[in-house]
Amino acid sequence: MTLLSDIRDYPWTSLIGGLLPKRVVTWLPARFQTRSSQIVPSASIAGNALTVVIAIMSFLACLTAGAVYMVNRSAQAWVNDITSEITVELDPINTADIEKKMTLVSLFLAKQKGITEVKPLTADESAKLLEPWLGETTALSALPIPRLIAVTIDRSNPPDIALIKDALTQNFEGVTLDDHRRWQAEIKALTRSAALGGLAVLGLVAAATIAVIVSATRSAMATNREIIEVLHFVGANERFISREFERHFLGLGVRAGLVGALAAALAFLLFPVLTHMLGGGIVTAAETERLIGSGELDLAGYFLCVLVVFVVACLCMVTSRLGVIRVLKSYE
Amino acid sequence: MIRFDNVGLRYGSGPEILRDVTFHVLPGSFHFLTGPSGAGKTTLLRLLFMSLRPTRGLVFVLGENVAELSPAGRAELRRRIGIVFQDFRLLDHLTTWENVALPLRVMGKREQDYREDVTDLLRWVGLGDRINAYPEILSGGEKQRAAIARAVIGRPELLLADEPTGNVDPVIGNRLLRLFVELNRLGTSVIIATHDHALMDQLDAPRLILFNGHLQMR
Numbered sequence: 001m002t003l004l005s006d007i008r009d010y011p012w013t014s015l016i017g018g019l020l021p022k023r024v025v026t027w028l029p030a031r032f033q034t035r036s037s038q039i040v041p042s043a044s045i046a047g048n049a050l051t052v053v054i055a056i057m058s059f060l061a062c063l064t065a066g067a068v069y070m071v072n073r074s075a076q077a078w079v080n081d082i083t084s085e086i087t088v089e090l091d092p093i094n095t096a097d098i099e100k101k102m103t104l105v106s107l108f109l110a111k112q113k114g115i116t117e118v119k120p121l122t123a124d125e126s127a128k129l130l131e132p133w134l135g136e137t138t139a140l141s142a143l144p145i146p147r148l149i150a151v152t153i154d155r156s157n158p159p160d161i162a163l164i165k166d167a168l169t170q171n172f173e174g175v176t177l178d179d180h181r182r183w184q185a186e187i188k189a190l191t192r193s194a195a196l197g198g199l200a201v202l203g204l205v206a207a208a209t210i211a212v213i214v215s216a217t218r219s220a221m222a223t224n225r226e227i228i229e230v231l232h233f234v235g236a237n238e239r240f241i242s243r244e245f246e247r248h249f250l251g252l253g254v255r256a257g258l259v260g261a262l263a264a265a266l267a268f269l270l271f272p273v274l275t276h277m278l279g280g281g282i283v284t285a286a287e288t289e290r291l292i293g294s295g296e297l298d299l300a301g302y303f304l305c306v307l308v309v310f311v312v313a314c315l316c317m318v319t320s321r322l323g324v325i326r327v328l329k330s331y332e
Numbered sequence: 333m334i335r336f337d338n339v340g341l342r343y344g345s346g347p348e349i350l351r352d353v354t355f356h357v358l359p360g361s362f363h364f365l366t367g368p369s370g371a372g373k374t375t376l377l378r379l380l381f382m383s384l385r386p387t388r389g390l391v392f393v394l395g396e397n398v399a400e401l402s403p404a405g406r407a408e409l410r411r412r413i414g415i416v417f418q419d420f421r422l423l424d425h426l427t428t429w430e431n432v433a434l435p436l437r438v439m440g441k442r443e444q445d446y447r448e449d450v451t452d453l454l455r456w457v458g459l460g461d462r463i464n465a466y467p468e469i470l471s472g473g474e475k476q477r478a479a480i481a482r483a484v485i486g487r488p489e490l491l492l493a494d495e496p497t498g499n500v501d502p503v504i505g506n507r508l509l510r511l512f513v514e515l516n517r518l519g520t521s522v523i524i525a526t527h528d529h530a531l532m533d534q535l536d537a538p539r540l541i542l543f544n545g546h547l548q549m550r
Binding site for chain 1: 381383403404407408410411413415417421422423425426434435437438439482486
């Protein structure tokens, strides 16, 4: 009940008023107005240093959170792409009329339930797939390159792959079906590693951010010890003193956190431009996009940045309260 | 109003600073607390102000057994006591008026309800023209008067002052003493810790004398 009444009685309106610029606050109702002068001074050398430190750590935390989010999102997209497709491979050796066989197999596949698209690849298209490994050479045309049929499946109503596989083997000689299961397993392992690695980095950055913010807030609190002393001696209780400091440090945390988050958002917006300016050509851009997507955050990504600001502000607030309690305990 | 029963105090495992201190102070009285430097005057004031706990014995302040009070209860009791520090303890980022109004703000009173009271008190202590000045530009005497005004604005039942004339010249010291006497006439009990004999000689008030940790009343 004490906690509930504490939350109910908390001066939220004046707290919000304290976060907004003075010009804006003058337009708000009286309950949003903060008193003429703040008991905890808004500007001090320690406070300014703390603002800079929090802004930098918030920037790094948002950057890491955003990057991890983008890699995860891209990795998920790879897995989704690969699970939506199967490939049918036709052995070119011992096949008299491969084009006819391609057509027959394609027609057979198109009739199966759960298959949405069948796309037979031409000989040139199949050969092109080998270019990244063998280079652009005319020798490719002389090689017996397997012919491929790309089959898109309906993920909401998938076909019975094993049944299609058996039917293909029985009806067509030299035809195999690859459901990418091995690839899927490897990519899932890769994305899981990437996600775990990203989370580990995020965890380290979060731990460093927490440590730096707690330490910097404590230093700032130490410079305000005299204020706590005076308030204590004029009869202020722990609740009153904590509120004064919480209001100050919450405002500081929100402002500094927002600066860091906005800088990170700007960095994500400018990322494609920067890649281009730093000498990345079309190929680099394509590779980067394949790895981490477009480099821009979506709405959920920006929400993560807002979450970082919220956590940072709460950290400042809680640390200041603990600092007040610690100082007051030394007087009791 | 105040009662000390066999109070002893030591810091950590050091020697006892106060030994078997026993005395009582009646409401509306005026006392000097004196003794040589290091005799424990400030320590005794801190016990009275509940910023220290005795190692042994009982301390009653304004009728309350301090040992039985919660932190919130002690804060509540402190609002009925005014304290003046030797080093003033004014907040440099607040104006003289804001510093003096601080105890009322802490009590949760509305500014419009005490605006005139604070201004009147500042005029009464001779700081009417320094209302909007910040402490760093005030003289020692002005700071001390502001600190006294802050201590009495909440109309305390007990006023404690630690060497209030220690940082001011004799003329200002005498003016401050007259101020304390006037407050005492208005009903506030006053205890002034000082080793300034010239100041004490000006007033026929009982003296609590601390020597070697023991207290005598003359």
